[in-house]
Amino acid sequence: MDIDLILSNFLNPPILFFFLGMLAVFLHSDLEIPQPIAKFLSLYLLLAIGFKGGVSLYQSGINYQVAVTIALAMLMASVVPLYSFFILRWRLGVADAAAIAATYGSISAVTFITATSLLTKLDIDYGGHLVAAMALMESPAIIIGVLFYRLFRTDDQGKDKSEFSWSELLRDAFFNGSVLLLIGSLAIGAMTGESGKQALQPFTGDLFKGLLAFFLLDMGLVAARRLRDLRKAGIFLVSFGILVPLLNAALGLGVAYWAGLPLGDAFLFVVLCASASYIAVPAAVRLAIPEANPSLYVPMSLAITFPFNIIVGLPLYLQAINHLWR
Structure with a gap:
């Protein structure tokens, strides 16, 4: 892997603040980000x-490539x-396998x-429609x-079918706060374009990287505290939290290259x-798969996959793409 690319990612200030948060926990510091600030x-x-x-979508417009990218992302x-579900079923019950599969099928x-911060630092352009794909x-x-949970659980587990509300699940899946805010902000940016961008400066521009650093400081604190929960996960789930994202990245790389x-x-x-x-997924899973153990699917995504992607994954994926695209 290109050492310059690793250093560029590692020495990105938001990443360093993530490490600072983890270090604070390891040193038993009383550093704390109040919950209302973290939520903000x-x-x-x-x-x-x-x-x-x-705004980027306004500038580039909607074309065939935009539609294809969004369709492939949903695919x-x-x-x-x-x-992921069938891999997890080797070791886990239906509820936990379904919850973790949903977690890894969704996004962070x-x-x-x-990743966008890294691209900005490296002066690499990207399309605004990727935000829509993310949402x-x-x-x-x-x-x-x-669906997998309801299809594969036993009859004994299925006694509460009448209590389950698909309308509530679908509302939570499509209109939960994070998705709604993302899509709504995307729509506002696309409608207002350059004038909207100027109107919200420096709120959505110059302040962005500083607030991202502050947020990743909090994420470092949270991720480090979740590490102790990994004792319940075992080596199988720890390995899953690293190897399956690499598999997903490889598949995504192939799809992106093909497209x-x-x-x-x-x-x-x-x-x-x-x-x-x-x-988003833990919030929905608590509603739809109450038997799933949150001490498995939350630490896996937050304390294994998230730090792995931030520290190792981003430069690794970019290096692979640089090799294939150039």
């Missing part, structure tokens, strides 16, 4: 990346939980945002995970395929 930062990042993506979000908005990849994985995506778009597409949700 999460909402801000979704709004900012959605709005910036909408990957549907395929990944299919094979923060990983995506960090639309949340729901298929949730729905497929729940002829530009370098920046291909990188973000691969990052989306390789990431795992720790916000």
Whole structure:
């Protein structure tokens, strides 16, 4: 792997703040980000990346490649939980396998945002429609995970079918706060274009990287605290949390190459395929698969896959794309 690319990612200030958060936990520091501030930062990042993506979409317009990219993203979000479920069934029950499969079929908005920060640092262009793809990849994985849970659980587990509300699940899958804010911000950015971009400066522009660093500081704190939960996961799930994202990235890379995506778009597409949700899916899974153990699927995505992608995955995926595209 190109050492310059590794250093470029590693020495990116937001990444260093992520490490600082983890270090604070390891040193038993009392450093803490108040929950309301952490929530604000999460909402801000979704709004900012959605709005910036909408402005980019306004500038580039909607064309065949945009439609193909979004369709392929949704296809990957549907395929990944299919094979993930059957891999997980080797060791886990139906509920846990379905929940984790949904988690890995969905995406991490923060990983995506960090990837866009890396592209910006390297002066690599990317399309705003990838933000729309990101938002639309949340729901298929949730729905497929729940479908598998309901198809494969035993009759004894299925006694509560009448208590389950598909309308509530679909509303949560398609209109949960993160998806709605992303799509809404994307639409506003696409409608207002350059004038909207100027109107929201520096809120969605110059302040973005600083607030991303602050958010990743909090994520470092949270991820390090979740590491202790991994004792319940065992070596199989720890390995799954690293190897399956690599498999997903390889599949995404092949799809992006076949579709002829530009370098920046291909990188973000691969990052989306390789990431795992720790916000939208856990919220939906708590509702739809109550038997699933959150001490498995949350630490796997947050304490294994997220740090792996941030530290190792991003430069690895970009290096592979650079090799194939240039």
